[in-house]
Amino acid sequence: MTVSLPAVADRSSGPVSATAASITSEAGVILHSTRILSGLSWTARRIRNLNLRAHLRMMGCARAARRTLATSEAFAFFVRLCETVESRSRIFTELHPNLLQAVPALFRMAAYKTRAIREPDTWQSDHADAAITQWQSLVSHLFEKWPVPSAFANAWFTVGPVLHIERDWFCHLAGGGSLRRLPGMPPLTASAAHEVRSAPVHLTAREALRWAQLRTMKTPEALTKTVLDSRIADDFANDGIWLPLIEKFIAGTHVDPAEFDIVTDGFRLLINESGTSRARELLRQPLLDLVRHWRKRWCQFLEHAVPPDLEGDDLDIHSRRLRTRIVSSLHTTWPSMHGVSPWTSSPGFHCRKQRCWSIMELCSQRQLLEEGRMMRHCVILYGRSCRKGWWNLFRMRQCAGGEDESKVEFDKSTSWTIRVDPDCREIVE
Template sequence: MIQRRQDAERERIQRCEAALRRTSLPARAAPDFDRALDDAMRGHAGETVREPHTWQPRMKSRDAGRLRLAAARHLFARYPVTPVLERIWQDDAGLAADEIRLRRRWYVIAARGGSLYKEGAGAWLTRKEVHAFLQSPAHLAFDTAFWLAIARSFTSDPATALRVARSKIARAPRGDIVFWREVARFFCAHTAPVETIDDLCDYLQACRQQDPGYCLAGRTLPALLRRMHEWHRDIAAIERIEALRRRAFGRAARGPAAPATWPGSPLADWEWAPSTREAKARGERYVVRQLKQAEDLVLESRAMRHCVSTYAGKCLAGQASIWSLRRCVQGRVDRLLTVEVDARNVAVQVRGFGNRLADALERNVLERWAQARGITLR
């Protein structure tokens, strides 16, 4: 009986110890100070102002970011640095490797007391803007502080500068800073809410992609807003044409990146250069090009101020093809006429800007094109 009691007590103790092992927390690892030093020194080993072995931290934190920042302060900091620059040691998620190196480099220069303008930031910022950047409020992100420094050089109103810095301008690629500085200057002179600036930034980015030489010189805010709304209407028209195309061609056109195009007429594009005696300018030539993309059709409709974009359904069904007559002189392209050709190669409609009729010179060019391509002109 005594033996059974001792065995039962031993089993109870074992069950209690097993339950404690299941519920007790594992021992916390000690802070990895050596790793923090290695991470902070990577790429900057020859720029330290203190020896790594002299670091005697009294930190209980196991957070790698906080340890890395403390190590960077020990290794490089002769002077206090804005938290805008310090934050790169704590969190670099989502940043490219080149951007991480740049921001850490800027921290090391500023912390050691070097000239940030001469040693790194002078490629993008003026001396005044570098000074403003180093004095940025602690709560701002790096890109916001960067563009706030630029905006403050264009306006004395802090609220206007902050709106510009918090807009999509702050996400602009730094390699295209010349253009986006111009955009920042524009919005400092023409105040607008952040939401309006963001919408216009999308429009300006699209303009920049289509025309690398696009600039804001001589433009006004109402004119930009009007053109932005036209651009949105064009996008909506292209989406409607794409929906028509998918319905017309079925599953074969349902790829997520399928362009809004159609086969069009088998007739080839045409080009003619007048003789030296007939030409009105040196290098003059005329081009007739078929429009087989929704974007081209919508741009033609907007440029010529007529409704040719509504003919997309006929183009998709193979009932018509749309052609654009253009005059090219020394790099300049002028749209002259838009021509609708039916399935029997008959030009059923010819319209210019605002639905005007063709003049004598344009009719002469059309007749040459029609004769070369076997098209009947009404």
């Protein structure tokens, strides 16, 4: 059956006058966005404007993900936003999604429908303005009672859940909230809050906050760029570690800022594995000692956990990609031997002493690394063989009956590492 539909307005040549409150324009034609978001068929090749065509494809994806929005009213708000932008601006026709992810941003705005202070229908753009200026005007019209720093307006382009903390910050500031009291953030100093307003436009909200902190600390430009490019740029949960570390690098003018990335990645690995207590102890060391320590540790990790598909020329610990691969390799696991589970003996099993024996298979690169560190041998080198199923390694320990093994002081004389052939299940070493 062929369904006859009204003609579609050709948006390739410019904006069309329309009333966004209805699904049809004043000329009686359906807008492209209305057709797609209503689930009607459309033919992409008939859209001559390639920018518009790309945005319309993204609308189709947004319609498929409409259940992500909490209510049907929120999706209806998204439809009205798209109709308004298509009919009253040049955003869709002049800005490709590679330059402005307008449709995903409008979808996220719909999730914050209850925070909007004005309706899309009442927005009118100045056709003489540039398309990006029209976008900024739309965002301001919808949400802002008070001006918001430009970097925070980038929150609508932040990838993640539709309800996101950076978008919460934008709405907080747009409603007149204090920049020094952002939800979920430690209070900012007055000087940092002042600096945020002059943050570069291309930064995200979190990066702008970090940039403001660095400005108040009078951080050199080279170090500022290194920090903003690092993985701690948006990690404020561990500022008790990062801020003192940054101060060390500011004072240590003789240290290359490029070492900052190696040191912070090392601290991140340490914090993820054992919390901040060990990191705080290590932070007391002089900067040069810290740099030497983490260089040595990354070289050790590289020796013991080098990813098998990397060539020799790529093995430079200053490469962030390599460090990422090393961390991933350190968390590599493999299946345990079939039919095997940890075993603990009863007290008195060995001789007449009230001692317990425990045997546990080592099934991760991290476990091999820790075992090798305690036993002072090269058990870590068996990691690749274990991953390929050539060997299985077991740890055998002796402790007093009834005691938690994890709380017993390590004694090499009562600990063994056993290598087993998985085919014949015989102890090899």
